[in-house]
Amino acid sequence: MTDVRVVVGGAVLDGGRLLAARRSAPAALAGRWELPGGKVEPGETPEEALVRELREELGIETEPLDRIPGEWAPRPGLVLRVWTARLVSGEARPLQDHDELRWLAPGQEDEVDWLDQDRPAVAEVMRRLGAAEVSGALYPSGAPYAP
Numbered sequence: 001m002t003d004v005r006v007v008v009g010g011a012v013l014d015g016g017r018l019l020a021a022r023r024s025a026p027a028a029l030a031g032r033w034e035l036p037g038g039k040v041e042p043g044e045t046p047e048e049a050l051v052r053e054l055r056e057e058l059g060i061e062t063e064p065l066d067r068i069p070g071e072w073a074p075r076p077g078l079v080l081r082v083w084t085a086r087l088v089s090g091e092a093r094p095l096q097d098h099d100e101l102r103w104l105a106p107g108q109e110d111e112v113d114w115l116d117q118d119r120p121a122v123a124e125v126m127r128r129l130g131a132a133e134v135s136g137a138l139y140p141s142g143a144p145y146a147p
């Protein structure tokens with residue numbers, strides 16, 4: 001059996017919005033938008049990999065919440081799995097692998113050109129956000145809880 005490498009994508013949520021990141025490399029993917037994240041390293045859980053990648057790429061601390069059901073193949077040998085994650089602290093900046101970031105509210109998801117394989121997960125995350133089904137991620141990080 002050939003090993004399949006897991007790529008974790010983070011649907012980072014804050015204040016009822018989803019973070020989208022525009023890839024700066026490689027050339028074939030540059031300019032397309034994705035859920036920031038990366039490959040799970042040996043010995044890591046996907047959640048640990050997600051927290052590490054989001055810290056490295058965006059300078060933020062996050063808490064993984066739920067896995068979005070399903071998996072998608074960016075290319076042979078890779079499988080993309082997506083978790084929602086709550087922004088705990090920091091302000092996302094494109095430090096590595098990205099050159100632009102946007103926070104999107106439900107209904108704005110079509111304003112950026114997502115990688116094809118990210119679209120089903122993005123649609124499900126936006127559906128949950130619109131239906132206020134995402135616990136812990138509807139209020140801005142650091143803001144007092146005020147329903």
Ligand SMILES: Nc1nc2c([nH]c(=O)n2[C@H]2C[C@H](O)[C@@H](COP(=O)(O)OP(=O)(O)OP(=O)(O)O)O2)c(=O)[nH]1
Nearest residue numbers: 007008009034035036037038039074080115117118
């Ligand atoms: N990070 C991320 N990668 C995605 C998404 N969708 C998607 O098809 N991919 C693809 C692009 C890449 O071929 C692969 C992930 O590679 P990566 O370059 O982000 O991984 P990494 O940070 O661990 O980088 P490296 O170790 O290969 O240098 O998965 C997504 O939403 N997020």
